[in-house]
Amino acid sequence: MHTGGTLGMSGRRPDALKPGSFFRTLHQRIPELSKLAHLEFELFSNLDSCEMQPEMWVKLARLIAERMDDFDGFVITHGTDTMAETASALSFMLRNLKKPVVLTGAQRPLGEIRTDARLNLIDAVTSALHGPREVTVCFDSKLMRGNRVRKVSIAEYDAFQSPNHAGLGVLGVDTRFEPGLAPKGKFKLLDAIDPRVFLLRIFPGLDPQIPLALLPHVHGIVLEAYGAGNFPSREDLGRSLTPVFAEAKKRDIAVLVVSQAPRNGVDLSMYESGDSARRTGAIGGGDMTVSAAVVKLMHGLAIHRGNALREYLARSVAGERA
Numbered sequence: 001m002h003t004g005g006t007l008g009m010s011g012r013r014p015d016a017l018k019p020g021s022f023f024r025t026l027h028q029r030i031p032e033l034s035k036l037a038h039l040e041f042e043l044f045s046n047l048d049s050c051e052m053q054p055e056m057w058v059k060l061a062r063l064i065a066e067r068m069d070d071f072d073g074f075v076i077t078h079g080t081d082t083m084a085e086t087a088s089a090l091s092f093m094l095r096n097l098k099k100p101v102v103l104t105g106a107q108r109p110l111g112e113i114r115t116d117a118r119l120n121l122i123d124a125v126t127s128a129l130h131g132p133r134e135v136t137v138c139f140d141s142k143l144m145r146g147n148r149v150r151k152v153s154i155a156e157y158d159a160f161q162s163p164n165h166a167g168l169g170v171l172g173v174d175t176r177f178e179p180g181l182a183p184k185g186k187f188k189l190l191d192a193i194d195p196r197v198f199l200l201r202i203f204p205g206l207d208p209q210i211p212l213a214l215l216p217h218v219h220g221i222v223l224e225a226y227g228a229g230n231f232p233s234r235e236d237l238g239r240s241l242t243p244v245f246a247e248a249k250k251r252d253i254a255v256l257v258v259s260q261a262p263r264n265g266v267d268l269s270m271y272e273s274g275d276s277a278r279r280t281g282a283i284g285g286g287d288m289t290v291s292a293a294v295v296k297l298m299h300g301l302a303i304h305r306g307n308a309l310r311e312y313l314a315r316s317v318a319g320e321r322a
Helices: 022-029 054-066 083-093 117-130 209-217 242-250 272-279 290-303 306-314
Strands: 002-004 043-047 074-077 101-104 135-139 142-145 169-171 175-177 197-201 220-225 254-259
Touching (some): 002 074, 022 117, 043 054, 054 083, 074 117, 083 101, 083 135, 117 135, 117 169, 117 175, 135 169, 197 209, 209 220, 209 242, 242 254, 254 290, 254 306, 290 306
Parallel strands (some): 101 135, 220 254
Antiparallel strands (some): 135 142
């Protein structure tokens, strides 16, 4: 299923890249894909991934669910910029998968000589045949849990890392796959999303009046805090964010706290500011990536309310947190 992205674009640098005729180029450049599997190609969209929106995640999840019985696995070609968000969304919407769903892309278009697209596609199809039955990202000969990845590079081929979760496969001279998530029941499609979420990154000098002004316009906030969940809380210094948490609680706005640090995770009980946030109802996001946290909050707001939402955010539902 092709959604767009650099892998399928045409154009020569230094000119801007634009969506190209992907399937024609695919047949020309990688004819040996047909030796791996019987493939069926479907054009979902042909967009730069910066244009991918939450409503498209829902449509993509529905399409995969509709075709679930027709195939042994799925490969989704996608731009790298928002691949982590789409992979996270699919992991939350396609629950108890019985078949692999693999996202891949490239740093260079398939039509270029030094492209990484060719190997990424071969590895992705291999992973869809033999890999774990969950949503994954296959890139640079590595298979990673989809809701655990983050894009870390613009100009190198190893564009994605999974800092808080061991990989699910290595595709080198030999291929090796881990078992992955075990289904806990029947497959379910939970195709709902509420995009009224704001990502607030803490930085020195942040005026609390800015997030306070945002609260009437959102249903949830992901707070990207320092370290283990720290943020300014001293009233005498004039920039305490404690009133933001208090106002969010008054308005019944969900607040999910994650860390700016890529490794390890949030523990709101460790320091005074984090503990004060926890007491006003903020939920620690553990070791979730920022991408997974934002998408999970969007999904949770659409399917849960009150304590059910808090419980959903605080536990692992698709392997997205320890």
